[in-house]
Amino acid sequence: MDMLASLGDGFAIALTWQNIGLALLGCFLGTVMGALPGLGPSNGVAILIPLAFTLGLGATPSLILLTSVYYGAMYGGRISSILLGIPGDEPAMMTVLDGYPMAKKGRAGEALSLSGIASFVGAFFATWGLILLAPQLVKIALLFGPAEYFALFALAFMTLGGVSSTNQAKSAFAAALGLGLAMIGVDTQTGVPRFTFGEVHLYDGLDFLVAIVGLFALSEVLIFLEERHGNADADGKKIVVGRLTPSWSMLKSCTPTMLRTSLLGFIAGVLPGAGASLGSFISYSMEKRLVDKENTFGTGDPRGVAAPEAGNNAAAGGALVPMLALGVPGSGTTAVLLAVLLSLNITPGPLLFTQNPDVVWGLIAALFIANFMLLAMNIPMVGLFTRVLMIPPKVLMPLVAMVSFVGIYGISGSSFDLLVMIGFGVMGWGLRKLDVPLVPIILGTLLGNAMENNLRRAVTIDNGNWFTLIDSPLSIALWAIAIIGFVLPLIIGARVKSRMHARKDEEGALSD
Amino acid sequence: MSDRIFGVLGLLLAIGFAIAATQIEESFLSDAVGPKAFPLIIATILGVSSAIIAFRPDPEPVWPSLGRLVELLAAVVVMVLYAEFLPVAGFVFATAIAAAYLSWRLGNGPIASVLTGVGISVGIYVIFHLVLGLSLARGPFGF
Numbered sequence: 001m002d003m004l005a006s007l008g009d010g011f012a013i014a015l016t017w018q019n020i021g022l023a024l025l026g027c028f029l030g031t032v033m034g035a036l037p038g039l040g041p042s043n044g045v046a047i048l049i050p051l052a053f054t055l056g057l058g059a060t061p062s063l064i065l066l067t068s069v070y071y072g073a074m075y076g077g078r079i080s081s082i083l084l085g086i087p088g089d090e091p092a093m094m095t096v097l098d099g100y101p102m103a104k105k106g107r108a109g110e111a112l113s114l115s116g117i118a119s120f121v122g123a124f125f126a127t128w129g130l131i132l133l134a135p136q137l138v139k140i141a142l143l144f145g146p147a148e149y150f151a152l153f154a155l156a157f158m159t160l161g162g163v164s165s166t167n168q169a170k171s172a173f174a175a176a177l178g179l180g181l182a183m184i185g186v187d188t189q190t191g192v193p194r195f196t197f198g199e200v201h202l203y204d205g206l207d208f209l210v211a212i213v214g215l216f217a218l219s220e221v222l223i224f225l226e227e228r229h230g231n232a233d234a235d236g237k238k239i240v241v242g243r244l245t246p247s248w249s250m251l252k253s254c255t256p257t258m259l260r261t262s263l264l265g266f267i268a269g270v271l272p273g274a275g276a277s278l279g280s281f282i283s284y285s286m287e288k289r290l291v292d293k294e295n296t297f298g299t300g301d302p303r304g305v306a307a308p309e310a311g312n313n314a315a316a317g318g319a320l321v322p323m324l325a326l327g328v329p330g331s332g333t334t335a336v337l338l339a340v341l342l343s344l345n346i347t348p349g350p351l352l353f354t355q356n357p358d359v360v361w362g363l364i365a366a367l368f369i370a371n372f373m374l375l376a377m378n379i380p381m382v383g384l385f386t387r388v389l390m391i392p393p394k395v396l397m398p399l400v401a402m403v404s405f406v407g408i409y410g411i412s413g414s415s416f417d418l419l420v421m422i423g424f425g426v427m428g429w430g431l432r433k434l435d436v437p438l439v440p441i442i443l444g445t446l447l448g449n450a451m452e453n454n455l456r457r458a459v460t461i462d463n464g465n466w467f468t469l470i471d472s473p474l475s476i477a478l479w480a481i482a483i484i485g486f487v488l489p490l491i492i493g494a495r496v497k498s499r500m501h502a503r504k505d506e507e508g509a510l511s512d
Numbered sequence: 513m514s515d516r517i518f519g520v521l522g523l524l525l526a527i528g529f530a531i532a533a534t535q536i537e538e539s540f541l542s543d544a545v546g547p548k549a550f551p552l553i554i555a556t557i558l559g560v561s562s563a564i565i566a567f568r569p570d571p572e573p574v575w576p577s578l579g580r581l582v583e584l585l586a587a588v589v590v591m592v593l594y595a596e597f598l599p600v601a602g603f604v605f606a607t608a609i610a611a612a613y614l615s616w617r618l619g620n621g622p623i624a625s626v627l628t629g630v631g632i633s634v635g636i637y638v639i640f641h642l643v644l645g646l647s648l649a650r651g652p653f654g655f
Contacts, residue, residue: 054646169564173522176558180529183554187547190539194547195532218591225587225617226576394618398611399632401591405607406636409598410646418595426588433573434518456545464544 003131010361013060014369022057022065023366027373030072032388035080036396038224040089041073041276041316042332042439043216047400049340050209050407059344060359064366066340067320070333071123071367074276074316075374078115078309079385083108091276091312094284098297098304105300109382114246114302115309116378118258120371122310125262126269126317127367130324133270134353134360137325141350146458147469151478153451156328159272159485160440168490170436178444179451181206188449189456201416208339208445210408210417214424215438216336217404222429224397246302254306257287265311269318272330272485279315280308317367324348324360328447332439338446514573519566526559587617603641603648608633 013019033044045066052062077092082099095115102111144152157175184195185205196202261283268279287307288297297304316333323334327349341348346356353360378385408421428438455469462468470476533551576584594610612629620628640646 051640051644051646055644167565167570169561169568170570172557172561173565176526176554176561179554180551180558183551187536190542190547192537192539192547194536194551195529221614222584222587225614226580226584394615394620395628395632397618398614398628401614402607402611402632402636405594405598406603406640406646406648409649410640413647413649415595415599418598419592422588422591422595425591429584433575434514435570435573452550455550456543460544 003135006357006361007131007365009357010363010365011368013358013362014064014365019061019064019362019366020369022061023068023370024373026065026068027072027370027377030069030074031076031079031374031377031385032072033069034073034076034078034092035088035385035388036076036391037080037084037086037088038220038393038396039400040077041070041091042336043220043400044073045069045333045336045340046212046216047403047407049336049343050213050411051403052340053209053343054407054410059341059346059356060362062340062344063337063359063363064370066337067363067367068370068373070337071313071316071370072374073333074123074313075116075119075378076385077312078119078305079112079382080389082111082115082305083386083389091280091315092308093277094280094308094312095305097284097308098299098301101298101300102302102305107300110246110250111302111305112382113379114250114254115305116375116382117246117251118254118306118309119313119378120375121258122262122265122313122315123317123367123371123374125259126266126314127364127371129266129270129314130317130321130367131364134321134325137321138350138353141326143474144350145472146454146461147471148475148478149454150451150458150469151475151482152326152328153447153454155478155482155485156272156330156447157440157443158482160330160437160443166435168486170434171440174431174436174438174440175444178441178446179448180444181211181441182208182445182448183452188453201414205449206420206445207412207417208442209343209411210421211424211445212336212339212442213404213408214421215428215441217400218421218425219428219432219438221397221401222425223432224393226429250302254303257291257303257306258310260290261287261307261311262314265314266318268311269315269330270321272322272328276312276315276319276331276333279318280312283311284308324352324363325350327352327450329443332442335439335442335446339442342446513569514575515569516566519562519564519569522562522565523559526555526562529558530555583617587614590614598649602650604633604637606649607636 014023029048030041030044033039034041048066048069052065057065073089074091077088078095078099080086080088081092081095082103085096085100087093087096099111099115102108160171160175182205184202186193186203193203264286265279265283268282269276284304284307287303291303292301319329319331319334323329323338327338327347329335329338338348346352346359404421405418408417411417431438458468459466470479530552533548533555536547536551538546538548590610590613594606598606608629611632612625615628616622616625637648641648
């Protein structure tokens, strides 16, 4: 009952005109960003962070805006998957398999509304899962000392690599690169400058927002420039939407699928390193095994549309659990959301639930509200979003670049940060070409200092004894999971990943 | 081959990082670990993973042709110039030119590019500056 009371308080916070307006704006922008190929949840949220920040929004309103964008993008990705056969973002790539054949049969409207409902079911159950699971995780996390936190951070990096890349060495490289970038600046414990090479701008360290926007948004612009996607006319194809309401019998036949995949997707989301792409992938694969008796999956089976959509939206909610309860994000987009919290001076983790309950419960209530808004937006108004798909990249990409510049300039007002951002954009382009995942880099720049502080605290408390790091059963367990999470993909992961990567297009380097 | 070069560069980066780490001045009031240890651990991971990348390269990625590379380089130069001239020329002018350039290179015709650039620039100015009150770079004319 305690929980329901907290949730009630949350609704009291979320239900102000400003917050409802922000949620509505976020849902709309999120759906648009999700729908447009080339903009996904992580770069969509990344572009908007500096804006939320410079507009002087408080912690709760900013989070409401940005998580609405996050949920919205998860909904929106399916629109271009179904109508154009191009995933709007990576989690939506499985939806192409059955959604696009359905659209070709003239059942695009049904596919859109069914996937909208499936998204709603997935996100709805995942939000309840968040409410139930996060406080339990907080209870465990309260037992953590610095040594356990250090192990937890290591776990996050080691498991993230297993899913985000086909090559473990490259994800380890990415994580180390991110951590190394975080070391730049004045050491927080002793006050000596590190890796600044006398450049005063670097004494404060690199702003991780600059890194995120450069790596995620600008590198996308460069990829488009390289491939001249601008010539590919999005409006070349004629879109026939057809009837917008799915029949009852279709909904009924899809209900067990949606419920099963919501659960599965949620679990996939909670696991560190997994995220929404994996959620939709395993949901689709499991349903194909379970119910595809007549081999209709892949030819426009409605259940093949419902499964990945419920799965990826549930995973999106699930991924918020470790981010809020432990302060360790499990996917690209939640890493970006963590950046939001950090730049607002809120430290996520167990103490967030006791010190800033208004933020947590306001956010959760906002997720419920956003979810209903998205359902309402995505079924009757889907025609509006299909029109958004007509925006060609030759207009969209300059807009993305300019909004990125505006956001970063708005924070600091310095050209130096813009140059650093361009540097990150070029680096992101090169690394994506080499199939180095970008998410561990972001995670490294975000968590590097906290990780180092916990290490130093743990060892200092124990008078310089490094074995204190593996001194408690809890930290040994965390290290064990970390090592399994790193080694297991080397053995069995190659098969799963090659199947997953075979289906994705060139914009796949952004996990989530 | 790309991965081998990349691995070697990564290894050099790791060595450079480690050398830079050993140059960090120790404060006389240091904790038991000090400011060098963690960077050295990172340098080790960076070096080992780079070496593995160099020894076990992935299949060759598809690199763009020389023409495309020049295209990218030109775009980066335009962005750098944009960053440098933003405080001098003011937001609206600089943005319109940069956006028009990008739009042109992405396949728009000359007139359409100019219109796109001006549209993006003025649109951002109106929404972010006039409506939302974000401070943008001011040029000689105040916008």
